[in-house]
Structure formats: C-alpha cells, structure tokens
Amino acid sequence: MDSDLVIDVRNMTKRFGGRTVVNAIDMRVKKGEIHGFLGPNGSGKTTFIRMLCGLLKPDAGEGTCLGYDVLRESAMIKRQVGYMTQRFSYYEDLTIEENLDFVARLYHLPNRRQAVAESIEKLGLSARKRQLAGQLSGGWKQRMALAACLIHQPKLLLLDEPTAGVDPKARRDFWEEIHDLAEQGLTFLITTHYMDEAERCHRLAYISYGDLLVTGNASDVIRHAGLTTWLVSGPELNTLARTLRELPGIEQAVAFGETLHVSGADADLIARSIAPFMREPYLWQQVNSGLEDVFIHLMGTSSDNFHS
Amino acid sequence: MIRNHRFSFARLWAMVVKEAIQLRRDRVTSAMIFGIPIAQIFLFGFVINSDPRHLPAAVVMADDGPSGRALLAGFSNSTYYDFTRRATTEAEAREWLQRGEVQFVVNIPAGFTRDLLGGRRPALLVEADASDPTATHGAIAAVNGIVETWMAQEMKGPLAHLAGRPPPVETRIHAFYNPEGITSHNIVPGLMGVVLTMTLVMITGLAITRERERGTMENLLAMPLRPAEVLIGKITLYIIIGYVQLGIILLAARFVFGVPIHGNLLVLLVGSLFFIAANLALGITFSTIARNQLQAMQMTVFIFLPSILLSGFMFPFRGMPVWAQWLGEILPNTHFIRVARGVMLKGAGLSSLAPDIMAIAVFAALMLGIGIKRYRQTLD
Known part of the structure; x- marks a missing residue:
C-alpha cells in the first residue's frame, strides 16, 4: 500500500433499490491534496462520501481510507475524519460553544475547554460563541461547522458542498483557509458546483449518474475532454446562439456577457458549421475551453440512468 | 465493524x-x-375525592306540607345535596338524572305529611346516579342520618308517638347505572x-x-x-x-x-x-x-x-x-x-x-x- 495515499478505494458501488447510484468508482487521493469532487445534483457524490466514512455500507468495493479498511474499520476512520454534511447538521438549539464542546467531548479531547476556546478564536467566532447555532447566517453556520469538523484535528476532511449559499467574500476566505490547512498536511475531498472553486483544487474528479467520467488536475480534465471552443462577439448574439445550436457538431452556444462560447467535441465539424457565420459583423476567436464548458459537455454525453 | x-x-x-x-x-x-x-x-x-359534597340534586315535591319541607331542608343542610332543580313529575326528574344534569333526585310523594301524621309510613325515595360510586357513596350514606335528625326535630310533642319503631318513614334508595366500585x-x-x-x-x-x-x-x-x-x-x-x-x-x-x-x-x-x-x-x-x-x-x-x-x-x-x-x-x-x-x-x-x-x-x-x-x- 502506498502510505502517501489517504484515500485509496476501488470499485466502490452503491445501489438503492434497483438503481445504481455509485457505479464502481475508484479514487486515490494523496496526503495534503485538495481533491475536488464535481458532478450534477444526484450524481452520487454525497453517497460516495458517506461510504468513505462508514455512513453507508457499500454494495461492492474495497480499499482503505487513512490506512483503515473502508468496509470493516469505519469506527477507526470516523475518529480521524472530519465530515461536513451538505445540510447543517449541528444542533440549532445549542450555542456555537456548546456544539463545539459536545463534539470535543465525543472525541475525548484532552484539554477540552482550551481546544474549544482555541477553535472559536481561530475561526473568528469569539463574539458569537454564545449565540444559538440556529440563529446564525449561512456563512457563519458554515464557519461553525468547519470549526466543529476540525476540532479533533482530523487527517482527512470530507466537505460536502461546504460553500453552497455563502457569499463570495466568505467563500474566498473559506478557500484560503482550506489551502492553509492543506499546506499543514490535511487532505480534503470537497464537492462543489462552483467552477472557480474547482479551479482552486489540486485535482478533480467528475462523476455523473454514478460513473466517474474523468479525473486529473484542471488542465488534464480540459485536455481529456478534447473540446474545441470558439468565442464570438457581435450583435444579436441570442439569435445567433439559437441558430448555432441547431447545427451539427455544436454542443453548446452559451452567452457570457458580450460574447458567446460555442463548443463541441469535433473540431472539424464545428469549423464547418460556423464557417457561414465567420463574417461581419461577427468576430470569431478560438480559445481554450474552460472547466465549465467541459463539465457541461460531460453532462451532455453521460447517460442518465433514470432512463436506462 | x-x-x-x-x-x-x-x-x-x-x-x-x-x-x-x-x-x-x-x-x-x-x-x-x-x-x-x-x-x-x-x-x-x-x-380521588371520596367524599364529594354539593352534588346537584333535583326534588320532586308532590306534597306541600311542613314535614316534607323540613326534610328537604335537612338534605340541604347535610351539604351533600344542592337542590338545583324542582321537577313537577317523576319522569322529568328521571330524565335529568339520565342526562347527568343532576346526581340525585329526592322524591317526596303526594300526601307525605298526611300519611306521616296518620302513621301510614310514607315512602321517601332517593334516586342516585351511581355510575361513579365514589361520587355518590358519601351522599347515600348520609341519607339515614338526615332522616334521623329530621325525625328528632319533627317528632316532638303531639307527634312523639310516631318516633318509635319502625321509623315513621320508609326510606328507599335506588342506585342507577351502577358499575364496578373503585x-x-x-x-x-x-x-x-x-x-x-x-x-x-x-x-x-x-x-x-x-x-x-x-x-x-x-x-x-x-x-x-x-x-x-x-x-x-x-x-x-x-x-x-x-x-x-x-x-x-x-x-x-x-x-x-x-x-x-x-x-x-x-x-x-x-x-x-x-x-x-x-x-x-x-x-x-x-x-x-x-x-x-x-x-x-x-x-x-x-x-x-x-x-x-x-x-x-x-x-x-x-x-x-x-x-x-x-x-x-x-x-x-x-x-x-x-x-x-x-x-x-x-x-x-x-x-x-x-x-x-x-x-x-x-x-x-x-x-x-x-x-x-x-x-x-x-x-x-
């Protein structure tokens, strides 16, 4: 076993009823890595994370998490993992301090009071520590939840859409913090829908309807998709977009401010389709595909197992 | 695991x-x-109160002689009976009892005083809704005492001869709707x-x-x-x-x-x-x-x-x-x-x-x- 791997699982599979929600997914995450986990809603990201920390029993699969067997040693895994659930899952009728104290007791922290006080201090929650968690705004709840998952000094953090509904400033601060912690050796698996956040991850995994479609760093992922993207500016782009979408080879024609992103997998086909429009008043320019272009492309090509 | x-x-x-x-x-x-x-x-x-008092009672007073009124006063004075209604017929009183509007009906029949004076032992009828025996127990037990007190006051002077045995009044108690005792x-x-x-x-x-x-x-x-x-x-x-x-x-x-x-x-x-x-x-x-x-x-x-x-x-x-x-x-x-x-x-x-x-x-x-x-x- 490669001791550098914090998560090393193969063939992880989960079915609910007859539906395969996570389909034979492999994942390897190195120590100190921030691993972004992307995919549309209901694609199985949360289910995968829950299997990693023992909240769900995999129907198939094997491997280790923090060196412990994911199937048989979840109790040990739980001690060293911090799991931040998608929905706020601390006690809304407890104050910030009481919530943290509860968690600290559960992990048998020595110098519990001090650990709680430091955690509150570090996350800038001092002024609010006697406020009920239920009365906090989304951003503060998220900070509190992060503080709670960090209090026992876990080695791996599983964060499930930690920044959903949080304002840009708070998101940026949050990611600063994640990078600081990763530098100290913490490993992260983070799900997100935000492309700017995906770009801040060391590596990405894209999952759709239970299937792992692509992994690698952002440029790997973009290269792997082999997408061709053109940027066009000019008047009445909406009309142009509608026309272009009907043409062969054009998978996306999406407005970005004053420009339109036109992309597709087949470079030749797309070139032929846009040729008639490469004239005044339109201005064309081939650009590097962005992550978002790639992900929308991936979403379009994967089959929805609800219908299969 | x-x-x-x-x-x-x-x-x-x-x-x-x-x-x-x-x-x-x-x-x-x-x-x-x-x-x-x-x-x-x-x-x-x-x-739990085993001795409730001031229970609602109806009276059917078919006799307007002084003895009947005195007896009724005795019932009131016992504090068990609160006469809240006066019925003209027995059937009417029975209906109140059934509907639970009164707990007791005290019935003083026609010619009560006359029969008493004639030594013909008129009947005093007490009807009770005993569906809750604990509630009626005390009040029923008190009836004999009420009658005795009344006799001691009434059977004086010319009526003293009536105070002997058997009592001059026949007391009948009818308990209705009687279930298990608690x-x-x-x-x-x-x-x-x-x-x-x-x-x-x-x-x-x-x-x-x-x-x-x-x-x-x-x-x-x-x-x-x-x-x-x-x-x-x-x-x-x-x-x-x-x-x-x-x-x-x-x-x-x-x-x-x-x-x-x-x-x-x-x-x-x-x-x-x-x-x-x-x-x-x-x-x-x-x-x-x-x-x-x-x-x-x-x-x-x-x-x-x-x-x-x-x-x-x-x-x-x-x-x-x-x-x-x-x-x-x-x-x-x-x-x-x-x-x-x-x-x-x-x-x-x-x-x-x-x-x-x-x-x-x-x-x-x-x-x-x-x-x-x-x-x-x-x-x-």
Missing part, C-alpha cells in the same frame, strides 16, 4: 450534557414534563404509573426521530459514537426527570389527597428506577422504528391506552378476561401499579414485591436491547 472501540462514559456524558441543554431550551417539552403530572394529579383529584386510594398509585408511562415513553419516543428529522443524525453517525452511548445517554437524563415527576405525584398524593404510605418508600423508589427505565427504553425502541416524530407519537398512544385499561388502573385486574390479564402482565405499568399499591396501601416489603420489580427490570433490559440492536449505525 467495531474494533478497538469500547463503550465510553465520556461520550455517554457528552450525550447527557447535550440533551440537558436541549431540554432546557425546549420550553414546550419542559412544560410537559412538569405540567402533566401536576395537571393530571389535580384533574384526577375529583375522582376505591379512591387505589387510584393515586395507579396514576403515578400512568403519568410516568405517558410522559416518559413520549419523550424518548421523539428522541431519535427528532435527530433524524433535523438532519443531525448524519453528523452523530459520522462521529465515533456507539449505539449504547447514544441511547443510554438519552435515557440517563430522563431517569432524573422521571424521579422529579414521581416526587411531584407522591407529594400531591400525601399532602393534597391524604393517601397513606404504609410501607417503605425506598422499595417504591427502587421499583420506580426500573419502571422509569422501562418506559424510556420502550420509547427509545419506538424511536428507532418510527420514521418520523408523528409515527413515534402514534406508537406512544398505542402503548398508553393498554397501560390505562389493562393494567388494573381503571378496571380491577381480576375482573378482566384471562387473555386481557395476559396482555396486562406484559405491561410494566401493571407491575408498577402493584408495587405502588403494595407499598403505599398494604405496607408490602421488597420480598413480596420482588417478582413485580423483576418483571419490570426484565422488560426494561429487553427493550433497551431491542433499541440498541435496532439503532442503525448507517443511513442505509
């Missing part, structure tokens, strides 16, 4: 502290815990069991389902907690609460309703420990079965009714059919009522009550076992 992961009192204590804070913040539940015993004991206090002191010990069953099963019945509904379960499961730590942690706090409730009821029983405590209170307190634990464990088990708080509540009702009807609280246990007795034997409340009545009324000791305490303990252990077994460590 669990390796190198023993039961931890520190984690158990963490649960207890958390539950205590939540309880303190949950005003409705706190109010329920203390309000229900107090409200129940005073509500049932009407039933003795008042039996109710308070039973009430303790009923109140504890009701509140404690409900409290823990909501315990796990609430965590699930609020989404906090996912977090709880993601942390290194064992099922026993969660469940016993939730129970521990409410054992203390259960004793507080018991204390309230005992104080009210002793000082408000004057129920005697003949035996050793310690035996009762020991029995109560198992009984409180049994109810909490039952609630916890419901909580692991129910999908939401509403279902947990419904299950609570499911256990609550038999605990009232089949435990010997409401009907004499020996009067029930054998199958119902078997069902009753399963319920912890049945055994607790025996323990409570045994200690309070009969002065029974630990040795004679041990089988019942054992039965409650077995029930508690069994339920906690089922609860722990059913408590799912995953979200599957």
Whole structure:
C-alpha cells in the first residue's frame, strides 16, 4: 500500500433499490491534496462520501481510507475524519460553544475547554460563541461547522458542498483557509458546483449518474475532454446562439456577457458549421475551453440512468 | 465493524450534557414534563375525592306540607345535596338524572305529611346516579342520618308517638347505572404509573426521530459514537426527570389527597428506577422504528391506552378476561401499579414485591436491547 495515499478505494458501488447510484468508482487521493469532487445534483457524490466514512455500507468495493479498511474499520476512520454534511447538521438549539464542546467531548479531547476556546478564536467566532447555532447566517453556520469538523484535528476532511449559499467574500476566505490547512498536511475531498472553486483544487474528479467520467488536475480534465471552443462577439448574439445550436457538431452556444462560447467535441465539424457565420459583423476567436464548458459537455454525453 | 472501540462514559456524558441543554431550551417539552403530572394529579383529584359534597340534586315535591319541607331542608343542610332543580313529575326528574344534569333526585310523594301524621309510613325515595360510586357513596350514606335528625326535630310533642319503631318513614334508595366500585386510594398509585408511562415513553419516543428529522443524525453517525452511548445517554437524563415527576405525584398524593404510605418508600423508589427505565427504553425502541416524530407519537398512544385499561388502573385486574390479564402482565405499568399499591396501601416489603420489580427490570433490559440492536449505525 502506498502510505502517501489517504484515500485509496476501488470499485466502490452503491445501489438503492434497483438503481445504481455509485457505479464502481475508484479514487486515490494523496496526503495534503485538495481533491475536488464535481458532478450534477444526484450524481452520487454525497453517497460516495458517506461510504468513505462508514455512513453507508457499500454494495461492492474495497480499499482503505487513512490506512483503515473502508468496509470493516469505519469506527477507526470516523475518529480521524472530519465530515461536513451538505445540510447543517449541528444542533440549532445549542450555542456555537456548546456544539463545539459536545463534539470535543465525543472525541475525548484532552484539554477540552482550551481546544474549544482555541477553535472559536481561530475561526473568528469569539463574539458569537454564545449565540444559538440556529440563529446564525449561512456563512457563519458554515464557519461553525468547519470549526466543529476540525476540532479533533482530523487527517482527512470530507466537505460536502461546504460553500453552497455563502457569499463570495466568505467563500474566498473559506478557500484560503482550506489551502492553509492543506499546506499543514490535511487532505480534503470537497464537492462543489462552483467552477472557480474547482479551479482552486489540486485535482478533480467528475462523476455523473454514478460513473466517474474523468479525473486529473484542471488542465488534464480540459485536455481529456478534447473540446474545441470558439468565442464570438457581435450583435444579436441570442439569435445567433439559437441558430448555432441547431447545427451539427455544436454542443453548446452559451452567452457570457458580450460574447458567446460555442463548443463541441469535433473540431472539424464545428469549423464547418460556423464557417457561414465567420463574417461581419461577427468576430470569431478560438480559445481554450474552460472547466465549465467541459463539465457541461460531460453532462451532455453521460447517460442518465433514470432512463436506462 | 467495531474494533478497538469500547463503550465510553465520556461520550455517554457528552450525550447527557447535550440533551440537558436541549431540554432546557425546549420550553414546550419542559412544560410537559412538569405540567402533566401536576395537571393530571389535580384533574384526577375529583375522582380521588371520596367524599364529594354539593352534588346537584333535583326534588320532586308532590306534597306541600311542613314535614316534607323540613326534610328537604335537612338534605340541604347535610351539604351533600344542592337542590338545583324542582321537577313537577317523576319522569322529568328521571330524565335529568339520565342526562347527568343532576346526581340525585329526592322524591317526596303526594300526601307525605298526611300519611306521616296518620302513621301510614310514607315512602321517601332517593334516586342516585351511581355510575361513579365514589361520587355518590358519601351522599347515600348520609341519607339515614338526615332522616334521623329530621325525625328528632319533627317528632316532638303531639307527634312523639310516631318516633318509635319502625321509623315513621320508609326510606328507599335506588342506585342507577351502577358499575364496578373503585376505591379512591387505589387510584393515586395507579396514576403515578400512568403519568410516568405517558410522559416518559413520549419523550424518548421523539428522541431519535427528532435527530433524524433535523438532519443531525448524519453528523452523530459520522462521529465515533456507539449505539449504547447514544441511547443510554438519552435515557440517563430522563431517569432524573422521571424521579422529579414521581416526587411531584407522591407529594400531591400525601399532602393534597391524604393517601397513606404504609410501607417503605425506598422499595417504591427502587421499583420506580426500573419502571422509569422501562418506559424510556420502550420509547427509545419506538424511536428507532418510527420514521418520523408523528409515527413515534402514534406508537406512544398505542402503548398508553393498554397501560390505562389493562393494567388494573381503571378496571380491577381480576375482573378482566384471562387473555386481557395476559396482555396486562406484559405491561410494566401493571407491575408498577402493584408495587405502588403494595407499598403505599398494604405496607408490602421488597420480598413480596420482588417478582413485580423483576418483571419490570426484565422488560426494561429487553427493550433497551431491542433499541440498541435496532439503532442503525448507517443511513442505509
């Protein structure tokens, strides 16, 4: 076993009823890595994370998490993992301090009071520590939840859409913090829908309807998709977009401010389709595909197992 | 699944502290815990009162002689009877009785005074709604005294010759709607069991389902907690609460309703420990079965009714059919009522009550076992 791997699982599979929600997914995450986990809603990201920390029993699969067997040693895994659930899952009728104290007791922290006080201090929650968690705004709840998952000094953090509904400033601060912690050796698996956040991850995994479609760093992922993207500016782009979408080879024609992103997998086909429009008043320019272009492309090509 | 992961009192204590804070913040539940015993004991206090007075009564006065009026005054003076209505016919009065508008009908027939003076022993008819015997018992027992007092005042001078034997009036008492008799002191010990069953099963019945509904379960499961730590942690706090409730009821029983405590209170307190634990464990088990708080509540009702009807609280246990007795034997409340009545009324000791305490303990252990077994460590 490669001791550098914090998560090393193969063939992880989960079915609910007859539906395969996570389909034979492999994942390897190195120590100190921030691993972004992307995919549309209901694609199985949360289910995968829950299997990693023992909240769900995999129907198939094997491997280790923090060196412990994911199937048989979840109790040990739980001690060293911090799991931040998608929905706020601390006690809304407890104050910030009481919530943290509860968690600290559960992990048998020595110098519990001090650990709680430091955690509150570090996350800038001092002024609010006697406020009920239920009365906090989304951003503060998220900070509190992060503080709670960090209090026992876990080695791996599983964060499930930690920044959903949080304002840009708070998101940026949050990611600063994640990078600081990763530098100290913490490993992260983070799900997100935000492309700017995906770009801040060391590596990405894209999952759709239970299937792992692509992994690698952002440029790997973009290269792997082999997408061709053109940027066009000019008047009445909406009309142009509608026309272009009907043409062969054009998978996306999406407005970005004053420009339109036109992309597709087949470079030749797309070139032929846009040729008639490469004239005044339109201005064309081939650009590097962005992550978002790639992900929308991936979403379009994967089959929805609800219908299969 | 669990390796190198023993039961931890520190984690158990963490649960207890958390539950205590939540309880303190949950005003409705706190109010329920203390309000229900107090409200129940005073509500049932009407039933417990073995000597109620000022009961509504109707009079059918077909005679307007002075003797009849004096007799009626005697009834009023006894303080048992409050004559709220005057009927013209007996049928009318009987209807009031049936509708429960009056508890008694005192019937002084036509020619009462005349017959009395003629030594023809007129009848004095008292009709009672005895559907609640405890309520009518005292008033009926008082009738003879009322008649005797009246005679002593009336049969003087020229009428003195009427005071001999047999009495100059024939007193007839008709008790209607008469069911089983209930003795008042039996109710308070039973009430303790009923109140504890009701509140404690409900409290823990909501315990796990609430965590699930609020989404906090996912977090709880993601942390290194064992099922026993969660469940016993939730129970521990409410054992203390259960004793507080018991204390309230005992104080009210002793000082408000004057129920005697003949035996050793310690035996009762020991029995109560198992009984409180049994109810909490039952609630916890419901909580692991129910999908939401509403279902947990419904299950609570499911256990609550038999605990009232089949435990010997409401009907004499020996009067029930054998199958119902078997069902009753399963319920912890049945055994607790025996323990409570045994200690309070009969002065029974630990040795004679041990089988019942054992039965409650077995029930508690069994339920906690089922609860722990059913408590799912995953979200599957």
